[in-house]
Amino acid sequence: MEVVGVSAIGRRALAALSASGGTARVMAPLSTSVYLVAGAEIVWLGARASALHPRVIVCDAGWRPGEAGGPGAPVRVRAWPEAPWLPAAMPRGGGATLARSARGLVAAVPRLGRPDGFGALLVGARPPFPLDGATGPARALARACERGDPWGAARAARRLLGLGAGLTPSGDDFVGAAFFARALLTSAAGPDAVEWRRAAETIREAAHGRTHPISAALLGDLLTGEGPAPLHDLARALAGAAPEAQALEAAERLVSLGHCSGWDMLAGFAAGAGALQLVE
Incomplete structure (x- = not known):
């Protein structure tokens, strides 16, 4: 499976894909998301409505989880944002x-x-x-x-x-x-x-x-x-x-x-x- 469009990515997912050159393998395909192993890290592909998370790779509209294949199937992510999603800072002394x-x-x-x-x-x-x-x-x-x-x-x-x-x-x-x-x-x-x-x-x-x-x-x-x-x-x-x-x-x-x-x-x-x- 090849993933072309990524609209958002968490910091752990960004580091994992950068280290693996965008290659990963399916770990667990679910109905609305697909867990992957990229290098040594567990990350997941999610649709645009997915909650942001350090390990998420949010795919553009049109992505279908069922196309990823079963456990062990190869996945190639072609491109992703340079800057990861990060949560806003907590108020000081809060x-x-x-x-x-x-x-x-x-x-x-x-x-x-x-x-x-x-x-x-x-x-x-x-x-x-x-x-x-x-x-x-x-x-x-x-x-x-x-x-x-x-x-x-x-x-x-x-x-x-x-x-x-x-x-x-x-x-x-x-x-x-x-x-x-x-x-x-x-x-x-x-x-x-x-x-x-x-x-x-x-x-x-x-x-x-x-x-x-x-x-x-x-x-x-x-x-x-x-x-x-x-x-x-x-x-x-x-x-x-x-x-x-x-x-x-x-x-x-x-x-x-x-x-x-x-x-x-x-x-x-x-x-x-x-x-x-x-x-x-």
Whole structure:
């Protein structure tokens, strides 16, 4: 398969294609996207409506996922933008505001529709099977984040890895988004940030062998504060004390991702921001 038109590209995808000369192989063809391996990196092709992400290659109109072939099929990307998509910078000193605003967001979650996956925790409900048996570790992760305990969070997180169905299980999305929030809340140079990064690294290492390689890659991004554009937009809106409507619009785009991945990430983000305990 040859891909001619690319309208946007994430920074990890740009680096991978630049290193591989635009060549890749199909890893997992899906109905609306195609996961590829370019060099040593997992990236994916998506249609124009795809959410931006560090690993996405957004194709122009007319691209059809079904043309990519099965696993192992070669893919050639002919050209791509020189500059990658990057999320807008977070407001300086917005960590405390983000934590406060996240509590207000949780209170407004019913306006987003019926939660799915771990999103049920946001309204004090029990998640569906098999997640219903993991509310203990999920709550433990939320409590550890609320009290600023990176190693307690890591212990709870390891019990959630690989839990759920699909290429990106709910447990991975929940854990990743919780640590995404912690990466934004802690000062880059402070001792707390160092401990949270060390704890996150233990989760990244533990994920290999416990979950699908695609999910392990996406989880690794979240652990370092990189994720889909709606998650970044939500965090920035909360940290900047933006109008509630702006935060809810970003949250609505987030929960539309995947079968329930967006809801899992919203719940994990709330846990990481110390807001999930309000609905226990």
